[in-house]
Amino acid sequence: MQRAFLPFFLLLSGLTAGLNEARATRLAVPATVQDTIVMRLPNRATLTLTVRDAAQLRQLKNYHLDSLTTRLATYITQAEAAAKAGTTNQVTMRFYPDKDQPGQNLPEEIRITAHKPGTDGTKGPTKTQVYLNKKFGITTYNDGDGKNSISIGTNGSSSVKTKADSAKRGDRRDRHTVDLRFDIGLNSFVNSSANSVSSGAPSLSRWGWGMGYTSIGLDYVQPIAYSKRAKLALTLGPEFTTNRFLLRGNDQWVKTNTATFTERAPDAKQIDESRLTINTLSLPVMLRLKLRNKDDRRTLSAGIGGFAGYRVGGNITTEYKLAGSDNKHEDKLRGDLNLNEWQYGLQGEIGFHALRLFARYNLNEVFEDAKGPQTHALSFGLRVLGF
CATH class of the missing domain: 2.40.160 (Porin)
Structure with a gap:
C-alpha cells in the first residue's frame, strides 16, 4: 500500500506546492465505492481519495505519477502562455501523453483551462484535469486568490463530469x-x-x-x-x-x-x-x-x-x-x-x-x-x- 501512495503523494504535492491555502472538494460517491482515504499535507491541504476497492490504489503505480508532475509543469506553462496571448477570457488545451508515447502507461488525457490574467497583474484562475483512464481522474482548480480545490474520484463522479462538461460548453460557445x-x-x-x-x-x-x-x-x-x-x-x-x-x-x-x-x-x-x-x-x-x-x-x-x-x-x-x-x-x-x-x-x-x-x-x-x-x-x- 505504501508503494501505491508514494507516486500519488508526489503528484498531489507538486500540484499544490506554493499555494498559500488549499481546500479539498469531495466528490459524490458512487454506490459501489467502499473505501475513503483522507490525507492531510504539510501545507494545510486536505485531499480526499475515494475508490471502489483497494485494487484501484495498487493500480496507481502503473501510471508513473512521479514523472507526471514535470509534464504538468510544462503543460501548464503552455496553457498560461496561450491564455495570455489569446483574445478570449479563457483557453482550454488538451494533451494526450498516452497517444504521444504509447505503451508507457501514461495518462490518457490532460485538460488544462487557463484564464487570462487580470489587468492588475494578478494571476487568473486555472483548472487542470488529468484522466488516468476512463474510470479514474484528478481535477485541480485555482481561483487566482491562492485557494486551490482538488477532486479525485472514479468514473460516475458528478463533480468531474460537470467540470468536463463546462469545458466542452466553452469550446462550442460560438459554434453553429x-x-x-x-x-x-x-x-x-x-x-x-x-x-x-x-x-x-x-x-x-x-x-x-x-x-x-x-x-x-x-x-x-x-x-x-x-x-x-x-x-x-x-x-x-x-x-x-x-x-x-x-x-x-x-x-x-x-x-x-x-x-x-x-x-x-x-x-x-x-x-x-x-x-x-x-x-x-x-x-x-x-x-x-x-x-x-x-x-x-x-x-x-x-x-x-x-x-x-x-x-x-x-x-x-x-x-x-x-x-x-x-x-x-x-x-x-x-x-x-x-x-x-x-x-x-x-x-x-x-x-x-x-x-x-x-x-x-x-x-x-x-x-x-x-x-x-x-x-x-x-x-x-x-x-x-x-x-
Whole structure:
C-alpha cells in the first residue's frame, strides 16, 4: 500500500506546492465505492481519495505519477502562455501523453483551462484535469486568490463530469450546429368570417386520426449570446409541413370550378372521413432562448419568429359508404383546390425540461378570396426534437 501512495503523494504535492491555502472538494460517491482515504499535507491541504476497492490504489503505480508532475509543469506553462496571448477570457488545451508515447502507461488525457490574467497583474484562475483512464481522474482548480480545490474520484463522479462538461460548453460557445426538428399537433380554423361561399368556418373534428399537423425540418442554429447557463440563438432552415382538416359528422369537402366549400352529404351517403390535406415547404426563422441548470440540463426554453412557405401539394379525400351496402368508397381530388399557394405567419414555442409546446398562426387566409371559407389556420402541439 505504501508503494501505491508514494507516486500519488508526489503528484498531489507538486500540484499544490506554493499555494498559500488549499481546500479539498469531495466528490459524490458512487454506490459501489467502499473505501475513503483522507490525507492531510504539510501545507494545510486536505485531499480526499475515494475508490471502489483497494485494487484501484495498487493500480496507481502503473501510471508513473512521479514523472507526471514535470509534464504538468510544462503543460501548464503552455496553457498560461496561450491564455495570455489569446483574445478570449479563457483557453482550454488538451494533451494526450498516452497517444504521444504509447505503451508507457501514461495518462490518457490532460485538460488544462487557463484564464487570462487580470489587468492588475494578478494571476487568473486555472483548472487542470488529468484522466488516468476512463474510470479514474484528478481535477485541480485555482481561483487566482491562492485557494486551490482538488477532486479525485472514479468514473460516475458528478463533480468531474460537470467540470468536463463546462469545458466542452466553452469550446462550442460560438459554434453553429444543425439540428433535426419534428413537430406533431392539431389544426383549427380561427378568425373566420362569412362570405359568398360559406357562412363561417367549417366544423372540424378535433381529435380524429386524420385531423393533425406534422412538420419535419432542419434548424441551422447560430449562437448570438452565450453564458454558462443560457444560450440565445437564431435558427432557420427548411421544413416540410402537412396540415389535415377533418370534417365533423356527415359533412364533406366539395370542390367546383369556382370554389371549395363544405356541405352536408345526403342521407344515402354515410361519410366516414372527409379531409383536406395541405403540404407546404416553408422556411421558418426564430429567435430562441435556452436555459440550463448547473448540471447542464435543460430547464426553460422559449422562442418567437415567423415562417413563409409555398404549397407543394394537397388533396381532398372522402371515404364513405352508400346506404344498404358495406362496401367502402374513396374519392380523391387533387389540383389547386382554390387554396392560397403562399402561406406565411407567426410562430412561438415554450418549454420546461423535456416538455415543449409550439403554436403557429397563418396571417393570410387558407383559401383564395371568395373561393373558399374565409378563415385562417392555427396549429399547436408538441415539439419532439430540435434546439
